[in-house]
Amino acid sequence: MPPASTAATLPTLRWIGEIDGCLALIDQTLLPVECREIECRTAEATWEAIKSLRVRGAPAIGVAAAYGVCLGIQSVRDRPEAELFARLSKVCDYLATSRPTAVNLFWALDRMRRTGESLRGKTPVAEIAARLLAEARAIEEEDRRMCRAIGRHGAELFADNSGVLTHCNAGGLATADYGTALAVIFAAHEAGKRLHVFADETRPLLQGARLTAWELLQRGIETTLICDSMAAQVMREGRIAAVIVGADRITANGDTANKIGTYSVAVLARHHQIPFYVAAPSSTFDFSIASGVEIPIEHRNPQEVTHGFGRQTAPTGVAVYNPAFDVTPAELIAAFVTERGVIRPPYLEYLRILREPN
Secondary structure, eight states, rough: OOHHHHEEEEEEESESOOOOOOOEOOOTTSTOOOEEEEEEESSSHHHHHTTTSSSOSHHHHHHHHHHHHHHTTGGGGTTHHHHHHHHHHHHEEEEEEEETSHHHHHHHHHHHHHHHHTTTTTOHHHHHHHHHHHHHHHHHHHHHHHOOOHHHGGGGHHHHTEEEEEEEEOOOOGGGSSSSSSHHHHHHHHTTOOEEEEOOOOOOTHIIIIIIIHHHHTTTTTTEEOOOGGGGHHTTTOOOOOEEEESSSEEOOOOOOEETTTHHHHHHHHHHOEEEEEEEEGEEEEEESSGHHHHHHHHBBHHHHHHHOOOSSSSSTTTOOOOOOEEOGGGOOOOEEEETTEEOOOOOHHGGGGSSSO
């Protein structure tokens, strides 16, 4: 594993080279034991990296998919325009099948489609490919800026010398840079606030233990790892002043899909009168869906539960229910932290600001 200074500055993902380049990303399935980059040179490799959680987190998935489009059209960038657009459509459809819940994936793919269509019949094919790469780079850079803005806006929510609980991973590993929920913690820490973060381990794939705890320690933030089932006791003991999580999709009314277990944490926070915050960029808001009942929930391989990290921990043949996400109702959320600021209820009224151009 690289030394802390190297690992902390290694980007979650990056494009290497120009139009014939490739996508490099941290293989998050190896963390925290090993921090290693892998290279994706095809759309198929990008699909596999998203599906297998080598890259994960809604914003990072969106950026990776945009670059996956660029990889997918490399073989036709010198072919007739009709072939390029047929391939563009096929690649976008294919990458969209990698994971169903995170809306940033579809947002980024739609943006790449629109960019291509805006150039049809007006621009040489080779230049269209270059413009698509420029659009993917723009999506990455915009995500970096949004994450920094989320951190600035949210840092004021935390009091000095307080405890904060988070679930799953919404740090730099889940975005192009800095994170969403962890961006708020990082920004508060950089402003001199002393925070003690309690990180749920986040079963069954332990993103909180493997990724969040790793990121927090890299930045020198006081961190305590707990099992998911310990959150209620830690709240009862008065150790938690606030909860902050990320999101994979937020509907028009504010219902929020996030990693399985988030809903439980929100219910516990309400019982203990602890504010529950959600940090997410505007690209995570899906205004085409009215409420959380319409969000497609990804169901993953039962072996993630019965054979976690290669060891069998359940009897052969037992039935398994393994949804990757749950939905937290808007009424349990104290505020959304976005790049535009902190948005509080009533959400149907105030979320409209995210629909409007900057």
